[in-house]
Amino acid sequence: MTHSILSIQSWVAYGHVGNASAMFPLQRLGAEVWAINTVQFSNHTGYGAWRGQVFDAQLIRDCVEGIAERGALTRCNAILSGYMGSAAIGEAILDAAARVKAANPSAIWCCDPVIGDVDRGIYVRQGIPEFFRDHALPAAEIATPNQFELEWLTGGAIATLADAKRAIAALQARGPRRVLLTSLRIDDTPTDAIEMLAGEGGGFWRVRMPLLPVSVNGAGDAIAALFLFHTLAGRGVAEALSASASSIHGVLAATAAAGAREIQTVAAQEEFVRPSQIFAPRWA
DSSP states (O other), X not given: XXXXXEEEEEEESSSOOTHHHHHHHXXXXXXXXXXXXXXXXXXXXXXXXXXXXXXXXXXXHHHHHHXXXXXXXXXXXXXXXXXXXXXXXXXXXXXXXXXXXXXXXXXXXXXXXXXXXXXXXXXXXXXXXXXXXXXXXXXXXXXXXXXXXXXXXXXXXXXXXXXXXXXXXXHHHHSOSEEEEEEEOOTTXXXXXXXXXXXXXXXXXEEEEEOOSOOOSSHHHHHHHHHHHHHHTTOOHHHHHXXXXXXXXXXXXXXXXXXXXXXXXXXXXXXXXXXXXXXXXEEO
């Protein structure tokens, strides 16, 4: 079965973030992706300089309306969203998700609540974190925060596995039934490792991977896309976690081996389909 995914994110001409990171892995796995771009930049902002423009919310609404006029929303299986440049864009994405679910009640929304990270703190515009917390996530079925974002969303530090499980459960209580914590470093995480933790239905699974010497943008966008795809494919939360973590580790390992500044989405594309190393999930 081919899954159709409406992905509303940023776009860069050079490199891989937003839709430029999420779209190709989904296509490589066999999904049909209907991409609506919220920005068109020359490159991601991590370089410190870029060119291009931010689109307004009306463009998103117009594109969704055009898709609806084709009668296609009934065939949309999921919505994928990430960085929201403004609350107005967030409202347009929220409306898009509602329209898709009205046309296809079995459709799901995977919301990556891009707010910030440990090194940089909050880096989105004022009002966006609150929009994610109060409006977007309560309407989503899947959420993929990093550790900093989960801490902010649930109002507590995550230092232990018990803390992480409590935070995931607190987020689930607000809406998303399946939560993937995409980067976990706690008291028992080895210094040379990075972990992911996923929860659903009161169960939790943990994956530990070697920490790689890379600093790239866009990996989180790819992880959210992979986790959504494997969920749509009918995989349980543990299997979806393992498949997503294994693929992204393989791509990042290739990126490290190449000494590249950009994630090697195309060069390491086989990792999306057949990861070279499988990281088995553990019951947490």
